[in-house]
Amino acid sequence: MIWEKLDLSKKVVRYQTLVKAFSRDGIPALIIENAVPELERIANDILGQMSGGKNYPKFETQKELKSRSGLAETLDIIVGDWAGERIYETYSGGEQLRIDFAIRFALAELLARRAGSKVDWLTIDGGFGSQSDEFLPMVIDAVKQVASRFGVVLVR
Numbered sequence: 001m002i003w004e005k006l007d008l009s010k011k012v013v014r015y016q017t018l019v020k021a022f023s024r025d026g027i028p029a030l031i032i033e034n035a036v037p038e039l040e041r042i043a044n045d046i047l048g049q050m051s052g053g054k055n056y057p058k059f060e061t062q063k064e065l066k067s068r069s070g071l072a073e074t075l076d077i078i079v080g081d082w083a084g085e086r087i088y089e090t091y092s093g094g095e096q097l098r099i100d101f102a103i104r105f106a107l108a109e110l111l112a113r114r115a116g117s118k119v120d121w122l123t124i125d126g127g128f129g130s131q132s133d134e135f136l137p138m139v140i141d142a143v144k145q146v147a148s149r150f151g152v153v154l155v156r
């Protein structure tokens with residue numbers, strides 16, 4: 001009887017350890033923290049191409065709590081330009097499109113690389129109409145440069 005209780009208590013401890021390891025603050029958080037620098041680097045390369053080197057992305061995964069001391073998990077996209085750094089939401093629709101493209105392309109490349117494969121197919125559906133005459137050629141050139149990373153690129 002005592003041995004059964006000891007075995008049961010060991011199982012409970014093991015399950016509690018597994019619950020903690022696979023919780024939001026466990027292994028998934030470690031995976032994200034390890035992927036963010038690489039994602040940021042790839043997105044920076046692509047966004048630099050799309051903006052003529054005028055913009056760069058930065059991801060913040062933690063911020064200080066306002067109501068008490070400590071940190072909160074977050075994923076804020078900060079974009080730098082000639083005026084400094086500011087949050088993604090403050091950029092125009094055309095600027096946000098370039099940022100979105102850069103992050104999506106970078107995420108596809110990162111996930112494929114981590115899976116040991118390559119993303120062979122890229123489809124871009126719309127968005128070019130929001131680009132100014134100044135930035136449209138840069139975005140088209142950047143998509144052409146990014147196209148070499150994919151087998152097939154379809155743009156509509």
